[in-house]
Amino acid sequence: MRTGDYKQTYAELVALMDSPPVWLWSVVLVLALVAAPYALNAYALSFLTIILITVTGALGLNILTGYTGLISLGHVGFLVTGAYAYAVLVSKYHMPPLVGFLGAGIVPALASLIVGAPSLRLRGLYLAITTLAFSFIINTVILEMRWLTNGARGIAVQRPEILGISFESDAAFTHLCLVVAILTLLATLNIRRSRVGRAFVAIRDNDTAARVMGINLHAYKLFAFVTSAFITGIAGALYGIYLSFVSVEGFPFLLSIEALAILIVGGLGSALGAVLGTILIVLLPEATRLVFSVLSAQIDAVFTTGAQELKSMLYGLVIILFLRFQPRGLVGAWHDIRRAWVNWPLRY
């Protein structure tokens, strides 16, 4: 464990991996994740896949809400747009899946320009309500454009075959999600340590000061929207493929709440936080079920009948409890633990 901060240059401060052990552990983690699909059973594998897809989406929202401080309550709108863009391109017009993924990024990015433009004048809660309205508008638009989207009937989606590699099996599909998640993580981390990322954070902390320092607020806010929507759209396409069926009902409003819960639980404005938050939130309903099923079979029955209600109740509780007792999220808790470990037995 490192015991201090010995960085001497700015380059060291913004380095992606600041020490060999970090490299080593990252490589070990990636290798473990590559091997995991062969070791896990189908049930556990489905959780891994969901976590990887959710990480991608959460990282997308993190750019907008975590870094730039623009609260979005309608991110499920970008998710569903991405899923439909992929489904329409690949299932309906038989384009190659890579084109589908590109479309799944670009279409929500274009949609985000429409939502983002008013955001330049709206702040805080007003923006949140605008994005909320957007996600409802998108649902209606999709349901009404029957010639393109089949309306309420939805579109069936096959597992893709990219560059001759088939992602038909569960293990292969998990690998695809893993690749996308890692690419997204790298992209997010690199955005954060570049000029763009610093501009985002400056806007979040104090937009007037940022503007005075020569940051073009309009351009950077729109850029945050477009990047965030692009990533979220690709996560949506993956989720659509995972469900093997894209419909408006597959993307309930609860997903927006879930995404915000992930960011709050993990710690706003941190890529590590988004990952930790995703793991906790995705596994939370299952873990709660396991704990209670040990206690009594009756409670277990409640979990099966009211699964959806219980899930949303847990999300709400987790949001409130974290905001109340650990506003910096899991990342904050991790920093506290690390400091206590290094400084023990001293306080600091």
Added chain:
Amino acid sequence: MQYLLQLLISGLAIGAIYGLIAMGFAVIYKSTGLVNFAQGEMTMITAYIAWTISTTVSGNVFVVAFGAILGAILLGLVIERVVMRPMLGEPVFATVMVTIGLAVILRSAINFIWDAYPHGLDVAMGREIVRFGGMGVRTGQMAVIATLLVLLAAIWAFIRYSKMGVAMRAVAADDRTALLMGISATRIHALAWAASSVIAGIGGVFFRPVLRSVANDVPTRTQGVSGNHPGRARRRARLRPRRPPDRHR
């Protein structure tokens, strides 16, 4: 022409309900500077309480109204004490996210305590039709419009002239200065939450006798208060002319 007038009156009655819910938003915003995303769910719970009283205790309209108002006050106070008061002084984003979490919890709680199906609220009053030259208006519809107008005037006068109302505005404008002036912010917040819960709850209870208009016999439901109506009410709440807190500084 007559049909238009008929529709206009039904529309006004429904608008009055949304207006009541929006007033619930406005009361909390006025005194705490917060947008309460759980308003729709609180309205829904009050409506469910009214329905439970009407089916188990008595269908008498006064009993139902009294019970519902009492329930709404309790709900508002409990939420303020347990959930919102610990968040006092936290950033607005965190506090508003707490109300979103609260909304999600309340909605699921309703599904556990009651169920997810619509119920008709059956009070004996409000169904008589008064005729104005060929046009039929339900007494319930007139009652909701009258309630809205009375409450609107009362709340306006309260916030404008009473000592408590001025204190509310002071807390919203700058809670620290208000504290220095000897105003108890917690008491003001508790009052605002209770009042908002009651006002919105009245809107929720009125949902039933009003939506069943003369022109079409759509079965209404207490559940209808949820759905996307809060969204609309929210937008209405924003459209209401309201003094921004900054102006007091």
